Amino acid sequence: MNNIINRLAGSVSSVAIATSMVGATGLMLAPGSALAQDGPVCTSPVRILAQPRDGLTLLEEYAAEFEELSGALFQIDYMNEGDRRVRSQADASLIGRYNIYYVDEANLAQFASSNWIVPLMPHYPAEYDFDDFDPGRVATATYDDTVWFAPIMGGGDLLVYRTDLMEAAGLEPPETLDELFEVVAALHDPANGIYGIGLRGQRGSGANVWRWMPYFKGMGGEWFVDGEPAMNSDAGVQATKTYLDLFEYSAPGTRTGSWDESTGAFRAGQIALIIESAPLAGITLDSTQSQVADRVGFAKPPAPLTGGGFAHGFAIGERANQSDAERDCAGLWIAWATSREQELRRLEIGQAGELNRQSIFASDLFAETFGEGLPAALTETAEVTQVNFWQHANWPELGNHWGIILEELITGTRDDIPAALAELEAFAANLSD
Known part of the structure; x- marks a missing residue:
């Protein structure tokens, strides 16, 4: 990534x-x-x-x-x-x-x-x-x-969340996408500087596309079927709509932001939960880099999301x-x-x-350093982690092209999801020749 x-x-x-x-x-x-x-x-x-x-x-x-x-x-x-x-x-x-x-x-x-x-x-x-x-x-x-x-x-990916906010609201970490929307909506409190979730909107195969892909693959999406581009599918449309809908609860700056903006906002205490790559875990527990180091919990991403390996x-x-x-x-x-x-x-x-x-x-030192919750979450998320991107030499070109289109959908400069995916398919058809 x-x-x-x-x-x-x-x-x-x-x-x-x-x-x-x-x-x-x-x-x-x-x-x-x-x-x-x-x-x-x-x-x-x-x-x-x-x-x-x-x-x-x-x-x-x-x-x-x-x-x-x-x-x-x-x-x-x-x-x-x-x-x-x-x-x-x-x-x-x-x-x-x-x-x-x-x-x-x-x-x-x-x-x-x-x-x-x-x-x-x-x-x-x-x-x-x-x-x-x-x-x-x-x-x-x-x-x-x-x-x-x-x-x-x-x-892969982890669900990283604020334990204090969850406990105060009487909520548990979401295990499904329906629960994810319920939790982020309940914890979204912009008036008090708290946003339900942190996403990535900045264009790029390793930015907005990376965070969109777990929805796409988890909902059954495939890049190609029998050698033909297959992104403009029910899974592609639903994944994109879901990702766009979640931006209603995402922190300011994330619609055009990437890793730094989303994870930085979480570490600054502005976000209730975030689904991000596993290296974030250790950073959030480091009090020199995180203002919420003593208020962080971990879980696997809500079903059916795949972990982005x-x-x-x-x-x-x-x-x-x-x-x-x-x-x-x-x-x-x-x-x-x-x-x-x-x-x-x-x-x-x-x-x-x-x-x-x-x-x-699994070592005692890891548990002593990071607590019992992180090793358990890493074990659970490993079960759903997979390669979400197209494993091909042309992947960066395809991923970056979709990143441009996806950013336009996120920022509202275009709004037709099927047309956007059809455009991506046309681009992919030329790449795969």
Whole structure:
């Protein structure tokens, strides 16, 4: 999902990795792991192109651990999200400077179908337990029945709500869409600065479209049926009408706003509930970022909404890794960087947005840090999380086009929903040729 958290601008900054030894915090590796093999796994430094993440900054502090494990150093070049996408596409298709690319759900299909990256699992060491990753993130990392990357961040959707407002009104978290409308209407109190819900209206495949898609897919919508565009359906019309109707209760600024405006309003205490991507949970519980940290509850989205699965992670580049040995080296770095041990380190210092493993969510430390409600909600929402977007190289173009049309519907510059969806279908027909 685009532009979710940690939007950091800037140009490439190469990080030369130190070689000092680590102490007792090193990885405990299973027998038969890379350390037990004859000779180093890597014979040259590993180069990674990524966008800034707190977890990667922390990872660099343990660089010597990877050198001892693999026999090589590593270097991460950072770029902001938009520039990273452009640079990685150019490098992966023509140059091959980087062994590992940071990819996301929006560009996975393009990278995989273009053979710019290689399947991950043949080169991912078994002892790092890939099956421990949250199933929704694994689904997002999968294209054409093949896993291509290991997640560094991601999630589905959660219903995040104000416990104090719910309790004062004698309400329970809504479990259906009918209940959702009843609750947001009851809690909507603009005169006192409280709005029933926070939505995203700003155009974009990762903005308004991202938040519309759970309604579309949950109501049975499909992007294509038998290869033909199918958005202008009963499900498409009803999903769009429902999303537009909810804007009656959404906070000011959200009709043209995205993640920042909607989640910012919730954290400022202006919104009663919000259905948003899972990384919001940890942020709302952080008193340095949230004014309602002690008044937040979590639940799965009301039925029939699907959780919008998204993930960002690391994939093995094809051009820079021609041999199996080179791919094994890249796979080892990916496994080490996304390991349970690294996630525990992030959890210990409060980096809640970059946790992806079921064992971490089920750990005592996670419950101690975030309370019992969040682990339970994550487990429940995983059951309804799915890939809502069209997994195709042309998805960003299709999603962004619908985002423009949807924003016009939200702001009232157009009002014919079937005509809008018909226009989207005509656009999609040209894309799919």
